[in-house]
Each structure stands twice: as structure tokens, then as C-alpha cells.
Amino acid sequence: MEAGSALDPIPLRGFKDFYQYAGTTRVISGRALLSSTGFELQKEGARRVFVVTDGVIRGTGLVDKVEAGVTDGGLEVVGVFDDVPQDSSTQVCDVCAAAAKEAGADSFLAVGGGSVMDTAKVADAVFTHGVDARDQEGFFLMPREDDGVGRPLDMAPLACIPTTAGTGSEVSMAAVIKVPDENVKIEIADFPLFPRLAILDPETTRTLPPSVAAATGMDAMTHAIEGYVSVDWSPHQDARSLQALRMIRDNLERAVQRGEEDEEARGNMLIAANLAISIALGSVHAMSHPAGAHFGVPHGVANAIHLPHVIRHNAAGSPDIADRYREIGELFDISEPEIGDALAAHITSLVERLGLPTRLSQAGVPEDGIPALVEGAMGDGTTLLNPREMAEEDYAELYRAAL
Numbered sequence: 001m002e003a004g005s006a007l008d009p010i011p012l013r014g015f016k017d018f019y020q021y022a023g024t025t026r027v028i029s030g031r032a033l034l035s036s037t038g039f040e041l042q043k044e045g046a047r048r049v050f051v052v053t054d055g056v057i058r059g060t061g062l063v064d065k066v067e068a069g070v071t072d073g074g075l076e077v078v079g080v081f082d083d084v085p086q087d088s089s090t091q092v093c094d095v096c097a098a099a100a101k102e103a104g105a106d107s108f109l110a111v112g113g114g115s116v117m118d119t120a121k122v123a124d125a126v127f128t129h130g131v132d133a134r135d136q137e138g139f140f141l142m143p144r145e146d147d148g149v150g151r152p153l154d155m156a157p158l159a160c161i162p163t164t165a166g167t168g169s170e171v172s173m174a175a176v177i178k179v180p181d182e183n184v185k186i187e188i189a190d191f192p193l194f195p196r197l198a199i200l201d202p203e204t205t206r207t208l209p210p211s212v213a214a215a216t217g218m219d220a221m222t223h224a225i226e227g228y229v230s231v232d233w234s235p236h237q238d239a240r241s242l243q244a245l246r247m248i249r250d251n252l253e254r255a256v257q258r259g260e261e262d263e264e265a266r267g268n269m270l271i272a273a274n275l276a277i278s279i280a281l282g283s284v285h286a287m288s289h290p291a292g293a294h295f296g297v298p299h300g301v302a303n304a305i306h307l308p309h310v311i312r313h314n315a316a317g318s319p320d321i322a323d324r325y326r327e328i329g330e331l332f333d334i335s336e337p338e339i340g341d342a343l344a345a346h347i348t349s350l351v352e353r354l355g356l357p358t359r360l361s362q363a364g365v366p367e368d369g370i371p372a373l374v375e376g377a378m379g380d381g382t383t384l385l386n387p388r389e390m391a392e393e394d395y396a397e398l399y400r401a402a403l
């Protein structure tokens with residue numbers, strides 16, 4: 001029998017038949033780290049650095065500070081690409097890679113949120129291997145030695161400086177990128193996509209608008225919760241998820257409400273997002289990817305809307321799944337027997353306090369958009385990792401409930 005079918009669910013506890021865990025990114029975290037960007041990048045073999053960012057971040061002056069930090073370390077900034085849009089595309093990655101090639105770069109430095117970091121990752125693959133971004137889709141399919149079965153080929157060094165506390169892309173081996181003509185977001189995941197270096201400094205989120213801090217924080221919370229209940233769970237990821245949730249519980253609202261003056265909350269949220277990231281996700285992400293691809297709903301906002309509905313649905317699927325949510329509930333002092341309803345209600349009230357929309361219609365999704373969203377969710381890779389098997393009718397019901 002195939003693992004994951006309705007009659008033979010993958011156990012959510014006990015000793016797993018198989019899992020693998022990797023986290024190969026060097027993380028440095030603390031205050032006033034931007035001035036030593038060059039010093040740190042040099043240790044990763046970078047000399048001629050190509051900076052990837054967006055116009056908004058560049059406008060804050062943050063990129064200037066980072067550039068000064070690169071040159072202070074004796075390295076050269078050979079170009080800055082600041083054209084990354086909110087939902088970046090394969091086409092942007094190809095253009096970015098060509099610009100880096102033209103500039104004679106030997107390394108990448110991403111300064112931005114998830115879209116910027118994912119663009120830099122995929123652009124690096126295009127730059128290094130001379131491939132098209134669109135052809136990179138899939139898990140563990142990047143070029144390898146020995147006719148594709150050996151060691152993955154190295155990419156040019158990539159360092160990330162996240163400017164939101166959310167995606168965790170700075171320490172993940174995955175990138176999610178939109179294909180403009182197809183209205184889909186593709187996932188690309190393989191070991192070489194782990195950035196070599198992530199620099200976490202609360203200076204980078206000092207002027208983050210509260211709505212963005214809230215949405216990206218909810219993305220992090222969703223990663224932690226989905227990673228914990230995924231069929232692809234692991235004790236390694238559990239440890240990260242639970243600590244991330246404690247830190248989100250204690251810092252997210254502070255960071256959103258007191259942003260600029262609460263450096264500790266902002267710094268802790270950067271670390272929490274970093275701990276929360278997992279490539280073992282589930283139906284919240286499966287539902288949010290098409291909401292972004294079709295209707296431009298920001299990723300964190302879509303997750304905040306979908307998360308309570310998926311929790312309710314999953315927790316009703318089996319006592320084992322409910323038990324996983326119960327363990328999460330303990331961190332929030334939730335112990336009601338109907339754990340799915342109680343945890344979902346807790347999250348909805350958090351989302352309201354954060355000032356985010358709780359309904360898809362508030363985020364611009366029309367009712368007649370649901371069939372396209374259902375199709376997108378069914379086709380999304382994260383559907384297979386959800387603890388409860390999902391059918392089209394399930395997604396249609398969840399989208400309707402979230403509308």
C-alpha cells in the first residue's frame with residue numbers, strides 16, 4: 001500500500017521509518033552586524049558581489065549601509081539589481097542572472113524579504129549552471145556529478161540579509177517563484193539552494209510597516225505549525241517549530257505594535273522566522289500559493305486567513321493529528337478537548353489583533369475564483385505533505401469557509 005493513503009496514514013509520532021534533515025547555512029545574529037557584511041562574505045569566497053534587492057528596501061537607505069559594509073571588508077559591489085517585484089517570477093530571475101553575468105559577479109547578496117531572497121537563489125542557479133529558471137522546478141533535481149546521481153554541483157556563494165521576519169528563506173533550501181504565463185507558483189528545492197550565510201540584525205526591520213511585520217510574522221507562525229503536523233515531520237524540525245512558536249508567542253505582537261522602539265522583539269522575530277522555516281508544510285501553503293498567483297494576495301496574509309480553517313479540518317481528521325495540535329496548544333495555554341476549534345479561534349483572534357484581514361473577500365478574492373484556487377491547491381506539492389489527505393471538495397469547502 002502506498003504510504004499516505006487513507007488506510008495507512010504516516011504516523012505522526014514514534015520512530016520514523018525515514019527522514020533527513022539538513023541546515024547548512026551559517027547564521028550570524030546580533031546587533032550592528034551590517035558593517036561587517038564584507039568581512040563575513042569574504043569567508044564564503046565572495047569577492048565581486050552582486051546585490052539583489054527591491055526598490056522599497058533600497059529607498060530606505062538600508063542597501064547603502066550594506067554596500068558600505070561590503071566595501072569596508074575589501075570586497076567590491078559590482079552591481080545592484082533592485083527590480084524584484086512582490087511576487088517574483090522566473091523571468092525576473094533570468095534577467096537578474098544575466099545582469100550579474102554582465103557585471104562580472106562571483107557571488108550574490110540578497111537584501112530583502114522572501115521574494116528578493118528566492119529571486120537571488122534561482123538567479124544564482126541560472127547564473128552558475130546556465131539553465132532557464134522555469135526548468136528548475138522540482139525537488140532535488142539540480143545538476144549533480146556522475147550523471148545526476150552524485151554530489152550536487154556548487155553554486156556561486158549567496159548570502160542573505162532578511163528584511164522581514166517571516167519567510168525564513170535565508171536558511172531554507174527552497175524557493176517559490178511565479179511563472180508569469182501560467183499563473184502558478186513553482187517550488188524549487190535542493191541542497192545547493194541553502195544560502196552560505198544569513199545575517200540577522202534587527203536594524204533591517206526597524207522601519208518595517210506594521211502590516212508587513214504582521215503578515216510576515218503569520219507566515220513564520222504558519223511554517224512552525226505546518227512543519228509540526230506535516231507527514232514529513234521530524235524530531236529535528238519539531239524542536240525548531242516549538243521554539244519558534246514560543247518566540248512568536250512572546251514577540252510577534254510586540255514587534256508589530258511597538259516596532260521601531262522594540263529592538264528585542266524585532267530581533268527575536270528574525271530568529272523565530274529562521275527557526276520556523278521547513279520544507280515540510282501542508283494545506284495552508286497549498287491554498288495560499290494559488291491565492292497569490294491568481295489574485296495577488298500577499299503570502300503572509302493568505303496564510304493568516306487559511307491557517308485556522310486548515311487546523312479545524314485537519315484536527316477533525318484523526319486523534320493523532322489532533323494530538324499534534326494539542327502539543328502546540330499547550331504553548332498557548334489551550335487545553336480544550338476540541339483542540340482544532342480552540343486553536344483555530346485563538347489564531348483568528350491573534351490575526352484580528354494584528355490588524356490583518358481574516359477573510360479572502362477582504363483580500364480581493366471573488367467567489368467565482370474558487371474553482372481556480374481549488375485546482376491550484378490540488379496541484380501544489382505541499383498538499384501531499386498535509387497530515388489529512390485532501391480532495392477537491394475539501395479545498396472547495398475550506399475556500400468557501402475562508403471567503
Ligand SMILES: [Fe+2]
Nearest residue numbers: 167219223299
Ligand atoms: Fe510561507
